[in-house]
Amino acid sequence: MTALAASHAGQPFAKGHGAGNDFVILPDPYGCLTLTAQEVAGLCDRRTGIGADGILRAVRCSAASEAAGMTAEAEWFMDYRNADGTLGQMCGNGIRVLARYLVDTGYCPPGLLAIATRAGIRTVHVSHRTADFEGPVTVDMGRPCLSGPAGITVTAGGRSWSAAHVDVGNPHAVVLVDDLQHPGDLTTPPVVNPTHAYPDGVTVEFVVRRSSHHLALRVHERGVGETRACGTGxxxxxxxxxxTGAVADAFTVDMPGGRLRIAVLPDGSMQLTGPAAIVAHGTVRL
Structure with missing residues (x-):
């Protein structure tokens, strides 16, 4: 089905969220749907569309040219788009929501799922859902990479800080702050310098340490704005x-939309666990 045909027949969709980080899911198993950046932005608009932080197009790897090299390892590809229509490499909350959707709709059985992304294969564990219990979903996030641009500074709310670069399949600039209100209302993107460090934009985290194994943060996500949660962040x-000195193998991370838990494995890789819920199904005209 092309985007034009879907506009007449009605494109099926689902709405889901992970700790308040919300997504429109578009099932497209055979890769027939063509989405423009304008259509993505329209669907994500919270006044004239469905409203979301991003789009998750669920397409089989065999039908997605970007996943052609991953068909032996995964059946499904997560085509993630930011709210402004730009392509996203990885989304820690989004992949958990997509996995929940694939299990709930019967595309995949509960248990371990391998899902392809633009950042590579990620393994997700989805527990069996009952009428009374919708358990958390866990994703293996791999090892964050801290090598990259140096001398990064972030300015927001009239203040400036040094930032650390971290790659979790997508780029982040992480700032340690004393108070989560110091960055201001984040209605405009933080200014990140040097400007050439992130030609495609960067997601910025403002982080407060609550204890040696407990963090709280706010995030301004590239292509979206301030979101209620961010798994990669x-x-x-x-x-x-x-x-910077924390010694723990398990962390609690609080965000405006909820709480995520991160286990740090001996090899430095991380497992991200948190809620993932599907809240609505319907059809939409593109």
């Missing part, structure tokens, strides 16, 4: 906490 914050 939570992992990036933990990576910086570990580099």
């Amino acid at each position: 939570a992992c990036a914050a933990v990576a910086v906490a570990l580099r």
